[in-house]
């Protein structure tokens with residue numbers, strides 16, 4: 198048995214059972230042992246899952262358009278921050294920097310970078326990659342630095358934050374019980390148990406579940422106070438600018454629709470395969486659930502952000518102004534057949550609403566300055582936020 202599973206079992210032995218959120222926290226973040234704490238690369242072809250920035254730089258080019266427009270509308274501030282959550286080894290950031298360098302865009306000289314990344318190995322990769330850039334790349338400033346103007350980006354970050362799992366039980370207080378993790382006394386395997394949540398957790402879940410219709414008997418649903426807490430802090434990240442959250446998610450009401458979501462959405466990923474077995478081999482599988490977009494928006498707005506638009510990745514790409522990037526890849530002076538094929542294949546995934554094209558893109562504005570108001574002006578939508586008038590593929 199792996200060291201991490203032994204530690205989790207010790208905690209279960211002491212407590213009787215632990216919430217799935219606690220299990221997930223340890224399985225993903227336990228220092229030196231968790232899924233996101235070891236040297237192994239998790240995203241990308243050789244890892245367990247593919248993300249849009251790992252697939253192709255086109256999403257980076259689209260976000261670069263949004264960043265440059267934000268910088269322009271804010272009056273080209275002398276310093277402008279790229280603030281990224283769950284940046285990994287910096288794949289998305291590096292494609293944005295590459296795009297700005299190729300375009301010789303003046304934003305590059307104003308840019309500073311601040312990232313929150315749990316994995317110290319990926320953070321070291323990111324810092325090393327920045328150092329390799331001409332003139333050492335943009336300065337890397339600590340997370341928690343006083344806010345300035347900028348753009349906040351979080352791609353597939355919120356789905357990795359710990360969540361509780363609740364199960365509809367008409368006989369329990371509030372009509373639900375918590376799905377907890379314990380050890381089966383007969384088989385000695387990690388298994389599920391049902392019980393009341395810890396009273397402090399119950400206090401935290403109650404306001405987040407206040408508007409939920411009753412769960413059907415036996416229906417599973419995920420709920421992530423960690424996502425609500427994180428979203429509520431986003432408003433304090435910038436003095437003014439744009440906050441962009443990209444992830445797979447649905448409105449809360451859809452996530453709790455018993456006709457389509459009786460089993461919830463939690464999955465474990467390993468080697469590009471998904472399984473509903475969340476408890477086996479803690480530390481070697483990605484654990485994830487759809488993001489509750491209603492909860493995310495409510496918390497972000499309570500934290501001071503103005504919501505601008507809810508769109509999806511396909512619409513975002515089609516209206517972000519990446520035509521010149523597409524043309525350059527297909528027929529520019531450096532175009533290759535391989536590059537054109539890679540773009541076409543990536544767009545097929547990124548634009549398909551049943552695949553990554555259907556991923557949610559939530560856009561918010563921070564600040565109340567005239568520049569910030571210009572960012573939120575629906576008469577002049579930011580790149581990626583208008584309704585597209587044609588597909589990109």
Ligand SMILES: C[S@@+](CC[C@H](N)C(=O)[O-])C[C@H]1O[C@@H](n2cnc3c(N)ncnc32)[C@H](O)[C@@H]1O
Pocket residue numbers: 226233240248249250251282283284285286288289313314315316319351352353354357358
């Ligand atoms: C699904 S990966 C996405 C990586 C990257 N954004 C991309 O799109 O390729 C999630 C990233 O968030 C990081 N992460 C997960 N939980 C975190 C936490 N609580 N705090 C900071 N980073 C976290 C992981 O280490 C990983 O790099």
